[in-house]
Amino acid sequence: MTTETGEVRTAPSTAPGIMSGTFLWITIGACALVFLGAFESLAVTTVMPVVSDDLGGERLYALAFAGPLATGVIGMVAAGNWADRRGPTAPLYTSVIAFVAGLLIAGLAPSMEALVAGRFVQGLGSGAMMVALYVVVARVYPQDKHPAIFAAFAAAWVVPSLIGPTIAAVVTDLWSWHWVFLGVVVLALAALLMVVPALRGLSGGGDATAPWALGRLGWSVLAAVAVLALNLVGDIPGVGPVLAAVAVVVALVAVRPLVPTGTLRARRGLPSVILVRGLVAGAFFGTQVYVPYLLTDRYALSPTLAGLALTGGALAWSAASTVQGRMGTRLSNALALRIGTALVLIGIALVLAIAAFRWDALVIAVAWVVAGSGMGLMSPRSSVLTLSLSTPVNQGFNSAAMTVADSFGSAMVLAITGTLFAALATTADPFTAVFALTGVIAAVAVILAPRVAVVRTREEAGA
Incomplete structure (x- = not known):
């Protein structure tokens, strides 16, 4: 049945839970792939100073982070188009192979240039892998299981933030930074083997007669180049801004063909889902990057203590994801999205107040628990909404648009806040300026959040 807001509700499925019966191994394998992608991202952040010192790569330090984000956009679009034409099986296999190839290139890199090249390939595979997994979810799990599996995905993203940096540091100390890359290779291949049985028979379901969207692929390359440039040019004296x-x-011109029509205009329904998701991701991660910086710079806390604020947010994200997954259809997707975006705004507003009025540092931990709870609530439900508003022939494109929104929104906001922070570092309070900007972005998301629901006419409702 369809509600007046356009949300589809189905009778509860008689299928077993996502951790039992036929779903057990596909759930474990898919979550393991998500976990490994997130772990590698956080682990590299921890060991990159050691890598840079070992390879003499200070000049390419920033590119080692910006590169995967940029190439990931290309992978997302390519995998989405491929999945719409042929189903998710081949894109998933290929993306995991690319992810593993990037790990091998980086792990065996004799120079910083080779490592950055490996990171480019790794980002391409990682971006494509997430899109393929979303399409697998749409094809394998009943709709009423989607909140639970996306909650599991969210938890798989959060857990590495708790253990990833520590494991990476231990591996580097005991052996070398090379094994932070190489050690994941075997785990990624093992995770892929777990999902193979569930992928049999999923090669169809798309529109094999549809042409390859070469135009969208071209736009994705342009968007990736623009995002990469945005991360690199901001610090150039004089002309950087x-x-x-x-x-x-x-970047905005290039991203338009990569998302549903009307996304940048906040058209009601799926376009607004994608836009709100990108805005919230940008606001949240644009703030999170500077939270430990604020604590170490202004409050003279150790990096370990500063990191505890982020740990609290990660735990809250995981807990909120679990709660919304258990609530299922008792909590509507549209309402969850609205509550989640509001919580993110409240958390960022508290951080802004702390920076502006120099409140006690302990309040930051509370603020980031609130913001993390909002992300845990809205992120899985925006995924559920995206799939519920998709059809088998556009699940790949819409899943790609969702992940593009995450990467593109985060990259754009991080680059802009980086430019702003550098410009004000010696003349004003850069922390207050950055948090004010991310707060405005979060506020826009809250204003637009009600537009994720599709309002149906009386005639349509009675049809």
Whole structure:
């Protein structure tokens, strides 16, 4: 049945839970792939100073992080188009192979240039892998199981933030940084083997007669280049802000064909789901990057203590994801999205107040628990909404749009806040300025959140 807001509700499925019966191994394998992608991202952040020192790669340090984010956009679009035409099986296999190849190149890299090249390939595979997994969810799990599996995905993203940096540091100390990359290779292949049985028979379901969207692939390359440039040009003295502004315009033009029509105009329904998701991701991660910086710079806390604020947010994210998964259809997707975006705004507003009025540092931990709870609530439900508003022939495109929104939104906001922080570092309070900007972005998301629901006419409701 369809509600007046356009949300589809189905009778409870008689299928077993996601951790039992036929879903057990596909759930474990898919969550393991998500976990490994997140772990590698956080682990590299921890060991990159050691890598840079070992390989003499200070000049390419920033590119080692910006590169995977940029190439990931290309992988997302390619995998989405491929899945719409042929189903998710081949894109998933290929993306995992690319992810593993990138790990091998980086882990065996004799120079920083080779490591960055490996990171490019790794990002391409990681971005494609997430899109393929979303399409697998749409094809394998009944709709009423989607909140639970996306909650599991969210938890798989959060757990590495708790253990990833520590494991990476221990591996580096005991052996070398090379094994932070190479050690994941075997685990990724093992995870892929777990999902193979469930992938049999999923090669169809798309529109094999549809042409390859070469135009979208071209736009994704342009968007990736613009995002990459935006991460690199902001610090150029004098012309940095101008070049950054040009990169923003180019990136926005390029991203339009990669998301549903009307996304940048906040058209009601799926376009607004995608836009709100991108705005919230940008606001949250744009703030999170500077939270430990604020605590270590202004409050003179150790990096370990500063990191506890982020740990609290990660735990809250995981807990909220679990709660919404258990609530299922008792909590509507649209309402969960609205509550989640509001909580993210409240958390960022508290961080802004702490920076502006120099409140006690302990309040930051509370603020980030609130913001993390909002992400745990809205992120899985925006995924559920995206799939519920998709059809078998556009699940790949819409799943790609969702992940593009995450990466694109985060990259854009991080680059802009980086430029802003550098510009104000010696003349004003850069922390207050950054948190004010991310707060405005979060507020826009809250204003637009009600537009995720599709309002149906009386005639349509009675049809």
